[in-house]
Amino acid sequence: NYDSIFRSPSVAPFAVHDQLCRNVGLLRIFPSMSLENVRACLQSPIEGIVLQTFGTGNMPSNRTDIIDELKKAVDRGCIIINCSQCVRGQVDVQYLTGKVLYDIGIIPGSDMTTEAALTKLSYVLSKDCWKLSEKKAMMIKNIRGELTVTKAEPLRDLEIVSQMARFLHLSTSHEMELLCHAIFPQLLGYAANSGDIEMLKALHENGVDLSAVDYNGRNALHVAASAGHISAVKYLLAQGVSFHLRDQWDESALVSAVKLKNKICIETLRSAGAVLSVNSLRLGVELCLCASCGDMEALNCWLAAGADINQQDYNGKTALHIAVKSRNKQLVYYLLDRGADPYKTDHFDLTPLRHAEKLHLQDLVIRMKNMKKV
Template sequence: MGDTKRVLFRIQTNLMRIIFFVYEHLDGFVIVHGTDTMSYTASSLSFMMEELGKPVVLTGAQKPMAEMRTDAIDNLQGALVIAGTLIIPEVALYFNRRLFRGNRVMKTDAQDFHAFSSYNMEPLIKMGTEINCNWDLIWRSQKPTKFSISHGWNPNVALLRIFPSITATTVRSFLQPPIRGVVFQSYGAGNGPSNREDIIREIKVAIARGVFIVIISQCQTGIVSSAYAAGAAFAQAGCVLGADMTPSALAKLSYVLGLEGLTATQRKELLETNIRGELTQADLTKFSLSNSTFLQSVADSMKASTEAEIHLIKASLFPCLMCSAAKEGNFQGIKKLKEDGGDYSMTDYDGRTPLHIAAAAGHELLVEEMLLDGCPVHKKDHTGCTPLTEAIKNKHFQIIEMLRNAGAVLKCSQQQTCNELMMNVVGNDLDAITAWHAGGADLDASNYDGRTALHIAVARGAEDIVRFLISQGCDPERKDNFGRTPMSEAAEQEEIIELLEWGLSMKDPPPNET
């Protein structure tokens, strides 16, 4: 991508649009990027890509691929493996065998291969002889809606680092229009010049004028707090305390200010809220092995004492328990297991997740609750089936609709789709064909002979199925590889011929010849 020091918002927008247009056809995405501004792009994309359900991984290299001892090959291979095999619905940055959340990472070394760090959060993945994924940290949206991109973005934001001798004139100049938002890097836990009434006055004037000010720390680790008087002065002046956000707060500020139709209060609430995993909210509690009653009880009975042993117990028991609870439609059981360290990405021996099983069993309320809790919808089992495929095969129409609204896409080849439709035609199962259509199947899909479900339905005299296929726009004049059309298959079946002629009448008339 060239010298990414000159990467513009336009390029980031183009990246998003490319991903959006091919999103349904691919399992993950890798963006090769220069390292100097890669963390800024990762942070920006993490906010601009909404309800992401697939991995978007940025990577680069300290030394170009053509040079000896390059790190480019290792970084690119690792990024491709992660994007192609794991369902991590985040914008992330992969470097030196570590995967970091895109809005939590910073470049910290200009020469070492270990160039990126995420001080306030562990890496999502540590790559060694095995891929060790910290599933407890994976961010999942709790809005079961389709992937979209945000077109709102306000570039009028800036970063100001506080220092002891900074003048009120400097602060005033920095806060002048067209600036709409500023990230202040303060001392320690959010401490600032509380004894500088002139600076506090300039901050209050700017906030009254509609400028949003977010306070983050100059320290690499720690959290901004109003516990100290100096930190409380910023909060009392109307600033937003940015918790443990990195300079990625700039990207969040641009995103929030670019959203239309929000009041100042709503924007401030969004800035204080964890919307993409970019900050740690003090009132959120995270699971740890030490406070899991169930796991600890099992560990005690098995005389397991180390954390590694407890992790092995968890990996062995929890997938079976969560899938069993899903089969019974027991959301409270799944919820308790999840609180004890379970994860919706856990699979049974067939690679099926709890959502696969709940969708197949038709537990509508359970599926709805799991989707609201951020359950991934794109996971494939060992046969290539997704939860959407399971819902289709079992004709659970309400679940099909919920999954599609949550962004699920039917991942079958044209020939696979055609084979399923043809088997249902042979079985005279109109409900099954309707389910495949509701799931997004192409009813005009053809097999290796070029024949479609309509060819077979006409040949077998399945009038109800023919009526449905025609009503959904299937082509009565579609030729197979032998030149036969559904119309030619109809022979003397008068009622079916009438249906096919009805289908022909609904087709767009040919353009007038000149």
């Protein structure tokens, strides 16, 4: 059921909103409940109530006293959400009592669970910058996958699928499903590798899961980042394709962008919240390798991706150790300007400063000694 998974359309780092409204409550409807209980639940300072009703959002139609009390609460600005007590199903305002509740301003909660509705209500009511009408509109909007939004049935009528099915003599729905799982990731990879946004959109509109992975465990975002197609990267991020996924080589899309030395792509992924998920020892080796080659562009990309400039390799050496031993003064100054530690000791108890002294690189020695010890 990949189509049912909610994927955030927001291209931004994850943020937590912890200032929730406490003036919310639950009101569970049952046949013999007293009006006094209802009044007590709806008293000020209550700002929101989750109403737990029967079946598809119904309550006893002869309890006009309770309905009147609910209307008074709605009129004074209290947001009331109608949720079913049933484990499955959703609120339907087509039934008489459900429509009566809807007509007095009670918001149908669709298939939200009581817990989800209460949490959402606490969040929405805490937004003082929103008007009451905006808060009510947000309660019927799918914010984080808490309610099911009815979608048009995916077309799944791509010509290539039907042609291949005929060629392979496939007939059952299960065989067709297996065929789709086999070819869709490859089509996504082709579109991402060529930066074909229109093809990506067409595949998505035909029900293809943009987060599908190929035989290497790579999704379309890996491929787009490896090819350096920024527009494709931005589109896939906007569709909720995960940048956390690692392929069979344990590499994320961010690492793919670093290897391509595409700083714009790196910054795009970082702004969306991507973090560098590389084994610390391996990262140290990568940085030292870049330093040994004098590859400042690659080092700059690793740092832009969030790498620690003082990360050590298997010998405890940092990129600065290697740069000093290579007598690459330009690279040494570059690393020092970006926070490299000249006092970092390796497994042989040697520091970059000590290497510079041994090699009689006096200008580097003076520069390093002027730096404070971390």
